[in-house]
Amino acid sequence: MRMNTGDTELAMAAAGGDAKAFAILLERSYDRLFGLCFRLMGSRAEAEDLCQDICAALPTKLARFEGGSQFSTWLYRVAVNAAHDRRRRAVTRAKASQGWGDWEVNRTEVNKEQADAQDWLMQAIGTLPDDLRDTVALVMDEMNHREAGAVLGVSEGTVSWRMSEVKKHLKAIKESEQ
Amino acid sequence: MSDEFDDLKRAFDSAMPAPDAAKRAANLALAQENFAALQGSPSAPRPISDAPKMGGFGKGLRTMFDALSSKAGLTATTALAAFGLVMVLPVLQYGPPDVFTQEPAVMIEAPIMEQAEDFAVGAIAQDAVPAPAPRMMSKQANRTRVAPTAGLVADAPMIMPEANTEAFASAPENSLKVTSETPVSTFSVDVDTASYAIVRASLMNGQFPQKAAVRIEEMVNYFPYDYAAPESGAFATSLAMMQTPWNENTQLLRIALQGEMPEIEARPPLNLVFLIDTSGSMNQPNKLPLLKQSLRLMLGQLRAQDQVAIVAYAGSAGQVLEPTAASERDVILGALDRLAAGGGTNGQAGLRQAYALADQMQEEGDVSRVLLATDGDFNVGLSNPDTLKDYIAEKRDSGTFLSVLGFGRGNLDDATMQALAQNGNGQASYIDSLPEAQKVLVDQLTGVLFPIASDVKVQVEFNPATVAEYRLIGYETRALAREDFNNDKVDAGDIGAGHQVTALYEITPVGNETQVDALRYSAETSDGPNDELGFFKLRYKAPGQAESQLIEKAISTTLAPDRELEFAAAISGFGELLRGSERLGVWNYSDAVSIATASRGEDTFGYRAEAIRLMRLAASLSE
Numbered sequence: 001m002r003m004n005t006g007d008t009e010l011a012m013a014a015a016g017g018d019a020k021a022f023a024i025l026l027e028r029s030y031d032r033l034f035g036l037c038f039r040l041m042g043s044r045a046e047a048e049d050l051c052q053d054i055c056a057a058l059p060t061k062l063a064r065f066e067g068g069s070q071f072s073t074w075l076y077r078v079a080v081n082a083a084h085d086r087r088r089r090a091v092t093r094a095k096a097s098q099g100w101g102d103w104e105v106n107r108t109e110v111n112k113e114q115a116d117a118q119d120w121l122m123q124a125i126g127t128l129p130d131d132l133r134d135t136v137a138l139v140m141d142e143m144n145h146r147e148a149g150a151v152l153g154v155s156e157g158t159v160s161w162r163m164s165e166v167k168k169h170l171k172a173i174k175e176s177e178q
Numbered sequence: 179m180s181d182e183f184d185d186l187k188r189a190f191d192s193a194m195p196a197p198d199a200a201k202r203a204a205n206l207a208l209a210q211e212n213f214a215a216l217q218g219s220p221s222a223p224r225p226i227s228d229a230p231k232m233g234g235f236g237k238g239l240r241t242m243f244d245a246l247s248s249k250a251g252l253t254a255t256t257a258l259a260a261f262g263l264v265m266v267l268p269v270l271q272y273g274p275p276d277v278f279t280q281e282p283a284v285m286i287e288a289p290i291m292e293q294a295e296d297f298a299v300g301a302i303a304q305d306a307v308p309a310p311a312p313r314m315m316s317k318q319a320n321r322t323r324v325a326p327t328a329g330l331v332a333d334a335p336m337i338m339p340e341a342n343t344e345a346f347a348s349a350p351e352n353s354l355k356v357t358s359e360t361p362v363s364t365f366s367v368d369v370d371t372a373s374y375a376i377v378r379a380s381l382m383n384g385q386f387p388q389k390a391a392v393r394i395e396e397m398v399n400y401f402p403y404d405y406a407a408p409e410s411g412a413f414a415t416s417l418a419m420m421q422t423p424w425n426e427n428t429q430l431l432r433i434a435l436q437g438e439m440p441e442i443e444a445r446p447p448l449n450l451v452f453l454i455d456t457s458g459s460m461n462q463p464n465k466l467p468l469l470k471q472s473l474r475l476m477l478g479q480l481r482a483q484d485q486v487a488i489v490a491y492a493g494s495a496g497q498v499l500e501p502t503a504a505s506e507r508d509v510i511l512g513a514l515d516r517l518a519a520g521g522g523t524n525g526q527a528g529l530r531q532a533y534a535l536a537d538q539m540q541e542e543g544d545v546s547r548v549l550l551a552t553d554g555d556f557n558v559g560l561s562n563p564d565t566l567k568d569y570i571a572e573k574r575d576s577g578t579f580l581s582v583l584g585f586g587r588g589n590l591d592d593a594t595m596q597a598l599a600q601n602g603n604g605q606a607s608y609i610d611s612l613p614e615a616q617k618v619l620v621d622q623l624t625g626v627l628f629p630i631a632s633d634v635k636v637q638v639e640f641n642p643a644t645v646a647e648y649r650l651i652g653y654e655t656r657a658l659a660r661e662d663f664n665n666d667k668v669d670a671g672d673i674g675a676g677h678q679v680t681a682l683y684e685i686t687p688v689g690n691e692t693q694v695d696a697l698r699y700s701a702e703t704s705d706g707p708n709d710e711l712g713f714f715k716l717r718y719k720a721p722g723q724a725e726s727q728l729i730e731k732a733i734s735t736t737l738a739p740d741r742e743l744e745f746a747a748a749i750s751g752f753g754e755l756l757r758g759s760e761r762l763g764v765w766n767y768s769d770a771v772s773i774a775t776a777s778r779g780e781d782t783f784g785y786r787a788e789a790i791r792l793m794r795l796a797a798s799l800s801e
Contacts, residue, residue: 014213022213026206034197044195048205051197055209059216125186140187163183170182 007071015065022059029075032141036076039137040083042125054082069150076143076151080134087130128169135162351759352657354649356694357642361712363650364658366670367435367634367679371618372584372595372608374400377756378788379610381795387756394753395652398680401749401785403742405436405678412438412631412718413673415731419711420739423747423773424765427690430750431648431683431733432743433638433714437630439676445628448484448547449501449539453532455552456492456517464610465586469551470514472583472615477511479623480504487535488513491528501539526566536578545628546578550598553586571601571669579629583618584608600671621783624675631718632672633726636681637663639713641706644735647686647693651750663717666726673718682750685711711735744777745786752793767797 007028013021033054037047061078065071125133131152138148145159152159355363373396380387408414416434452473460466480486481504488499488510499513529550536546570580580602582595599606607618635658640648662668673679686692716729752770754762771793778786 017217019210019213019217023206023210026209030202030206031197034202035194038194039190044198047195048198048201051201052205052208055205056212058209059213062213063216136183136186139183140190167181167183170186174182 008067011062011065011071011074012067015062022062025071026055026058029072032072033075033079036079036137036141037083039140040079040134041086046086050079050083050086053086054079057082073147073150076138076141077153080138080151083134084130127173128166132162132166132169135159136166139163351757352650352652352654354647354693356647356692357640357645358696361642362637362639362660363648363683364635364637364660364663365650365653365681366656366658367636367673367681368395368653368656368671369399369673369677369679370396370599370606371400372606373397375608375610375614377753378792379608381792381799384799386796386799389757392753392756393652393655394750394757395656395681397753398652398682398746398749399678401745401789402783403434403678403680403746404779405434405742407436408438411729412720413716413729415714415716415729416742417714417731417733417737418740418743419737420743420747422684423769424751424762425684427692428684428686430743430747431685431711431737432746433636433681433683433733434742435634435636435673435679435716437673437675437677439624440628440630445624446543446545447541448480448545449536450480450484450486451532451536451539451546451548452486452488453528453548453550454488454490454498454517455528455550456490457553458492460553460585462586465553466517468609468612468615469583469585470517471612472609472619473514473551474511475612475615476619476623477504477507479620485539486510487539488517489528489532489535490517491531497531497535501535526569529566529569533573533578537576540577547604548578548580548602549583550580551583551585552595553584567597567601570598574602580604582606585610601669604672605674617783617785622676628675629672629721630675630677631720633666633668633670634673634679634716634718635663635668635670637715637717638683638733639715640685641710641712642688643706643708644688644711645685646688646690646696649684651682651684652753653681663715666719666724680746682746709735711737741777741779744773745779748774748777748793749789752789752796756796767793767800771797 007025010021010025010028014025030051034047034051037050037054038044041047041050058078065074125136128136134152135148138151139145139159143151145163146156149156149159370393373391373393376391377387377397380391405416406414414436416432416436418432418434420430422428422430454469456466460469477486484504485501486499486504487497487501490496490498498517499510502509504510529548532548532550536548540546574580580598581604582599582602584595584606585608595606595608598604607614609615609618637660656671658668658670711733714731714733717726718729719726748770751762751765751773752767755765755767755770771790774786774790774793778790781787
């Protein structure tokens with residue numbers, strides 16, 4: 001019976017303290033959450049770590065879930081915010097690493113980059129401003145503009161505008177490569 | 179035909195890894211553990227890790243390096259960078275030879291890292307209540323930061339001076355405005371010249387600058403022009419108009435301001451605090467050594483009653499020289515010579531200390547200024563650049579201004595430099611050579627250090643009866659909203675003694691072929707006077723004043739061209755070519771050379787001759 005229960009109902013139950021509901025909900029949502037994390041961060045290791053951040057914080061956050069929106073929308077919002085936190089910390093840490101010698105940092109970085117073997121498109125999202133990056137990750141995740149807008153707390157029109165900005169950015173990057 | 183987004187999506191889909199099973203199980207277990215803990219004691223949930231999860235030293239290191247992965251340019255170029263550095267050093271033009279042998283520093287010092295983390299946390303707590311920020315700041319926060327992409331490498335794989343982490347302040351080109359729809363154009367003045375120096379350094383290196391680094395107004399404003407000095411008041415305006423070299427249907431309208439030059443003899447005593455970045459990345463011939471030489475040049479311009487202090491910042495900040503009269507040259511030079519590069523960058527602590535010193539030196543009537551010299555690694559300890567900007571803005575209001583001198587290339591954070599100087603009512607200059615130091619710190623020192631007007635805003639209302647379309651060339655990062663013009667709370671650029679500001683509009687007179695068709699159903703409002711192109715308004719505040727003053731002037735349709743405008747037009751066209759603008763048609767670098775050569779004039783210091791050489795260089799590179 002329970003397996004047919006909707007995610008949002010499960011989330012409400014979990015918010016009320018139902019451990020089993022929480023377990024089922026997480027089991028169901030994890031893979032999709034991981035997919036979004038990957039699109040937000042652009043690398044597997046970062047996506048795994050982001051998932052860990054979210055899983056660690058989810059129980060506390062879920063306690064405040066009131067069913068005002070779809071669970072999936074809510075979860076994606078949590079993920080986008082966690083990605084922000086993570087990027088912000090990454091910036092702080094990257095800054096802190098200056099004294100370690102840029103050369104060594106870069107060398108390590110290049111090895112890793114080559115191991116990942118991601119092409120220019122993957123790197124391209126790294127050059128997008130945060131808001132565009134979030135938007136493009138959500139839209140890549142098969143969300144329509146209205147749903148993405150609900151996650152980001154902006155209007156559908158804003159998402160559409162951002163997507164046209166993203167395309168402009170990508171085009172410019174592509175052109176500068178040729 | 180698929181677009182770039184589809185490509186990106188496909189790339190992500192095909193690269194999408196399955197979640198690691200062990201990690202997945204661990205994460206799920208973690209969540210359930212936290213869930214259970216939360217039910218047990220709702221008042222004390224297990225804290226989520228906000229500090230970096232350091233699974234031992236090795237993991238922390240790895241995490242930290244991972245954090246850099248979003249800097250695409252930095253990563254893509256590294257193999258070349260380490261290699262290219264060796265090849266490029268011998269051709270660096272300036273800087274003493276004794277430092278050429280130095281290798282890029284590779285330092286692994288764990289203590290600095292920890293210290294920096296601690297500081298970052300402290301800084302957040304300390305700055306939890308920021309001062310109300312002037313509106314300008316939010317604009318700057320919105321400015322597009324264009325991170326370098328891998329494309330740069332493709333352009334010039336053999337000449338890559340350093341790993342490139344430069345970020346440039348830029349914005350999309352100002353679009354064409356139709357006068358009947360948007361008759362009013364408002365912008366803040368800009369006397370920065372950093373962009374020209376960056377363009378020059380790139381071209382001298384045999385490569386085109388990144389498009390985002392080209393800010394046309396800064397290129398135009400780099401050159402001294404022969405404008406009439408004001409007879410009374412702080413400003414004289416100088417208007418002129420000429421046929422646009424690259425478009426027969428348009429005219430170039432120049433609006434220029436000439437600031438008054440107060441008597442230098444009577445200038446107030448000056449308190450200067452040099453805030454010098456001595457982080458490891460400064461350890462290159464075109465950075466710290468050039469900086470020392472530059473400041474040495476500048477010392478010659480100071481007077482006995484002026485005071486100098488030096489604060490150095492690296493892993494930690496420290497006072498290197500207590501406030502010392504400028505007449506004690508030996509003491510000051512000795513302190514400068516003792517500066518050595520090493521360690522991380524703790525810019526914020528340095529800045530606090532520098533401001534504290536400036537406060538201490540301040541006496542009635544003095545002009546106090548912090549002069550920040552850095553290669554742009556103004557980083558460690560700043561969790562939030564906006565907090566820093568707020569801090570600088572607050573200090574500016576208390577009377578101590580900030581100017582920024584940029585040195586070296588590679589991780590010059592042009593966007594941050596600009597933002598800092600703008601918020602500190604100062605100027606951002608980029609110093610790539612001793613001659614440039616001469617220009618900024620000797621020839622134009624008075625202008626750099628002594629403001630004559632702040633929050634200078636320009637508004638032009640075009641007359642739809644005479645002007646069909648117009649476009650402001652450059653000033654993209656300086657645009658203001660129409661209503662900001664009369665709002666004295668909105669921060670804008672500042673002008674120092676003797677400074678000049680030149681702005682060019684490309685206008686299409688009514689009757690000429692326009693680029694946008696006229697609307698069939700728009701209300702006809704072209705009933706302005708036929709002998710005016712528009713109306714020019716200037717607002718500025720005298721130093722220390724809170725209320726602005728207004729200068730107004732009608733722009734006649736019968737303005738004549740002059741030589742200064744022709745040279746500015748050549749530079750402006752040069753900048754547009756470097757930005758890859760499509761407006762210029764077949765007009766090319768050689769055309770820029772011929773106009774600039776014809777309008778070179780006296781050119782006492784050879785600035786214009788140098789620009790012509792750069793244009794010729796660009797012409798050769800583009801073939």
